[in-house]
Amino acid sequence: MSAVELDFLIDGEPRRVGVEKGEKTTTFRDGPDVLEAEVRRVSGHELLFSYGGRTVRAHLARDGGRVFVSVEGREFVITEPQPGTGRTLDGDARTPEGGLRVKSPMPGKVNKLAVGLGDSVRKNQTLVIVEAMKMENEIQSPAAGVVKTIHVSVGEFVDAERQLVEVEPLKSSVGGGAHDD
Amino acid sequence: MSSAKKRSGGVPLATPGMFDKILVANRGEIAVRVIKACREMGIRTVAVYSEADARSLHVRLADEALPIGPAPASESYLDKGRIIDAARRAGAQAIHPGYGFLAENADFARLCEDEKVVFIGPNSKALALVGDKVRARRAMEAAGVPTIPGMNSVSRSADEFRTAARALGYPVMVKASAGGGGKGMRIVREEAGLAPAVEAGMREAQSAFGDDSVYLEKYIDEPRHVEFQVLADNHGATVHLFERECSIQRRHQKILEETPSTALGPELRSKMGETAVRAMRAAGYNNAGTVEFLLDQEGRFYFLEVNARLQVEHPITELVVGIDLVRQQILAAAGAPLRLQQEDLGQRGHAIECRIYAEDPKAHFLPSAGRIVLLRDPKGPGVRFDSGIFEGWEVPVHYDPILAKLIVWAEDREAACRRMAAALDDCVILGIRTTAGFLKDVVNHPEFRAGRTTTAFIEKHLSAWPTGAGEEERRRLALAAAAYDSLSPAAPAAGAPARGAKQESATPWTTLGRWRAGEQG
Numbered sequence: 276m277s278a279v280e281l282d283f284l285i286d287g288e289p290r291r292v293g294v295e296k297g298e299k300t301t302t303f304r305d306g307p308d309v310l311e312a313e314v315r316r317v318s319g320h321e322l323l324f325s326y327g328g329r330t331v332r333a334h335l336a337r338d339g340g341r342v343f344v345s346v347e348g349r350e351f352v353i354t355e356p357q358p359g360t361g362r363t364l365d366g367d368a369r370t371p372e373g374g375l376r377v378k379s380p381m382p383g384k385v386n387k388l389a390v391g392l393g394d395s396v397r398k399n400q401t402l403v404i405v406e407a408m409k410m411e412n413e414i415q416s417p418a419a420g421v422v423k424t425i426h427v428s429v430g431e432f433v434d435a436e437r438q439l440v441e442v443e444p445l446k447s448s449v450g451g452g453a454h455d456d
Numbered sequence: 457m458s459s460a461k462k463r464s465g466g467v468p469l470a471t472p473g474m475f476d477k478i479l480v481a482n483r484g485e486i487a488v489r490v491i492k493a494c495r496e497m498g499i500r501t502v503a504v505y506s507e508a509d510a511r512s513l514h515v516r517l518a519d520e521a522l523p524i525g526p527a528p529a530s531e532s533y534l535d536k537g538r539i540i541d542a543a544r545r546a547g548a549q550a551i552h553p554g555y556g557f558l559a560e561n562a563d564f565a566r567l568c569e570d571e572k573v574v575f576i577g578p579n580s581k582a583l584a585l586v587g588d589k590v591r592a593r594r595a596m597e598a599a600g601v602p603t604i605p606g607m608n609s610v611s612r613s614a615d616e617f618r619t620a621a622r623a624l625g626y627p628v629m630v631k632a633s634a635g636g637g638g639k640g641m642r643i644v645r646e647e648a649g650l651a652p653a654v655e656a657g658m659r660e661a662q663s664a665f666g667d668d669s670v671y672l673e674k675y676i677d678e679p680r681h682v683e684f685q686v687l688a689d690n691h692g693a694t695v696h697l698f699e700r701e702c703s704i705q706r707r708h709q710k711i712l713e714e715t716p717s718t719a720l721g722p723e724l725r726s727k728m729g730e731t732a733v734r735a736m737r738a739a740g741y742n743n744a745g746t747v748e749f750l751l752d753q754e755g756r757f758y759f760l761e762v763n764a765r766l767q768v769e770h771p772i773t774e775l776v777v778g779i780d781l782v783r784q785q786i787l788a789a790a791g792a793p794l795r796l797q798q799e800d801l802g803q804r805g806h807a808i809e810c811r812i813y814a815e816d817p818k819a820h821f822l823p824s825a826g827r828i829v830l831l832r833d834p835k836g837p838g839v840r841f842d843s844g845i846f847e848g849w850e851v852p853v854h855y856d857p858i859l860a861k862l863i864v865w866a867e868d869r870e871a872a873c874r875r876m877a878a879a880l881d882d883c884v885i886l887g888i889r890t891t892a893g894f895l896k897d898v899v900n901h902p903e904f905r906a907g908r909t910t911t912a913f914i915e916k917h918l919s920a921w922p923t924g925a926g927e928e929e930r931r932r933l934a935l936a937a938a939a940y941d942s943l944s945p946a947a948p949a950a951g952a953p954a955r956g957a958k959q960e961s962a963t964p965w966t967t968l969g970r971w972r973a974g975e976q977g
Contacts, residue, residue: 279943281939281942281943283935283938283939285931285934285935290935292935292936292938292939294936294939294940294943296943301936301940303932303935303936303939303940305932305935305936308932310932310933310936312936314936314940316944316946318946319946320830320946322937322940322941324933324936324937331933332881333933333934333936333937334830334832334884334886335830335886335937335938335941336829336830336886336887337829337941338827338829338887342938342941342942343829343830343886343887344886344934344937344938345884345886345893345934346930346933346934346937347881347893347896347926347930348880348881348883348892348893348896349893349922349927349930349934350885350886350889350890350892350893351930351931351934353934353935353938355942380819380822381822381823381824381825381853382825382853383823383853386659386663387659406663407822407823407825407853408814408823408825408853408854408855408856408857409639409663409664409855409856410639410707410823411656411659411660411663412822412823435825
């Protein structure tokens with residue numbers, strides 16, 4: 276079997292993996308790193324990698340477009356980007372006008388709006404408090420700026436990735452990069 | 457069948473008031489734990505469930521299950537009237553509240569007493585006393601139990617908080633009067649942070665307990681959190697079942713517990729145990745309960761609070777002392793006299809519990825909801841997995857994110873740490889983020905292995921988690937596994953749904969097919 280290259284996003288980070296199957300071992304290339312391992316499938320959800328005198332077990336399961344993999348107790352979420360679907364890593368974190376979209380990292384209930392429309396905010400200032408599983412989670416501003424839009428109201432239930440607030444970052448930092456903290 | 461026959465198994469014949477049927481007013485792993493104890497004792501069980509839990513494990517395991525309302529806890533698991541009503545409809549003579557929800561609600565205990573349903577827990581008077589932190593402090597001080605310096609009453613006045621904080625000296629801790637589980641708690645290191653912390657504490661306390669009273673306490677830097685399990689019958693006999701060390705916490709909430717504590721010698725252990733028994737006697741307490749202490753670096757200990765319920769971490773005591781605490785709770789609630797003598801009780805070996813939460817340790821332990829697409833329970837000698845989950849189950853966002861508890865026992869601490877690390881490797885929960893991998897790094901950490909555990913452990917040693925050379929290698933292996941699986945997918949069995957079909961579940965049929973695929977893969 277000749278080498279095949281596959282593109283993945285692992286926990287949101289793009290990576291390209293080359294795979295070449297030999298007689299006994301399989302060679303995986305990931306940038307400059309090469310892993311040559313004997314791979315044994317022990318069940319539909321379990322692979323054993325033997326290399327360098329050790330054996331490591333990986334569990335994996337697919338759900339929709341995602342592959343969940345666990346290696347030595349560590350879990351990773353891997354997606355195979357579909358060309359042409361417009362799936363981008365962080366491409367919608369900004370509006371076309373350069374505003375920062377602040378999203379809820381988890382589903383929950385909006386408990387408090389800590390800022391009002393037009394307020395100036397510091398980097399890491401709490402914008403919204405979202406309660407999930409009985410804990411309050413402070414959603415903070417990614418940069419210094421001005422609150423341009425508020426998309427939610429107190430008491431509202433929000434899904435993960437739901438846009439909460441839009442912050443227009445300060446222009447003063449544009450020339451010099453990220454000096455907003 | 458006569459009722460006498462139904463309740464024969466395991467229950468001492470000398471317990472005349474033993475129940476035929478118990479309603480479990482909880483959900484998740486603890487409801488499952490209580491249902492299992494009842495089954496062993498020959499007692500029928502009634503589960504209650506909200507709309508979000510119709511498919512949950514406790515509902516499947518109980519003999520009967522009754523719906524009690526919509527998903528929000530305030531309209532279901534916290535609705536006292538609906539739960540009493542369910543108990544009456546099902547003909548249950550007793551209610552086990554588990555932990556959380558109504559477990560420490562004195563009004564609910566009183567309602568049970570009025571309605572002649574046995575509340576499996578302390579009497580409502582003792583519960584009201586220990587549940588009010590400020591009153592409990594006063595009672596403990598009167599009984600000669602050492603307490604942390606702090607405000608003797610709750611307040612709503614910013615001035616009073618400021619004055620009290622200055623008198624105590626910063627850092628101070630904002631605490632919810634009705635609190636527990638870290639909710640409503642905030643550390644304040646300087647005056648500027650006081651007002652926002654009080655406000656946040658009140659809001660969190662209101663939403664968690666329906667009571668926004670908060671007060672201040674002196675904050676002790678890097679203490680250990682050591683608690684003592686107490687068991688008392690309805691006739692005045694009270695014993696302690698030694699300590700649990702619960703110093704490993706995130707957000708002031710325990711995540712790993714062990715017993716014995718590395719910080720206690722025999723003398724301090726018996727002194728703290730005696731103090732715990734004295735504290736519970738002072739409160740007029742019956743049934744199982746826990747006295748929490750803070751232990752400072754000089755070996756001084758302070759009463760923190762009473763947890764008037766079965767604790768999440770009760771299994772480590774069960775393994776080391778050899779007592780089934782839920783069974784003891786049920787026996788005591790039925791009026792059986794305690795058969796344990798303090799001098800007969802001892803600790804054997806070492807036990808550790810890891811709490812598997814649906815949380816992302818890489819993102820400040822934010823809750824992580826979703827569907828469990830793969831579940832492999834850890835098993836083996838000395839390994840116990842108390843779980844409320846199953847493969848294909850959707851973790852609801854409405855409740856505490858605890859999924860399961862992994863508990864190990866071994867001859868000594870070192871062996872228990874190794875057993876835990878291996879068991880965590882075997883604990884595979886895919887589809888959501890969990891604390892399992894993080895906890896493995898805790899038990900493998902040299903400072904933990906050395907027994908140097910304090911409440912600042914995670915912040916001090918693992919705040920930048922994950923780190924270390926192994927991380928990138930694991931990431932590469934994960935990618936390799938995904939690539940290999942994409943190129944050589946497991947062969948589906950004949951008749952199994954095609955790859956990519958919506959319902960891809962591991963039935964015995966597909967498993968067989970995959971095994972047959974064997975080496976080809």
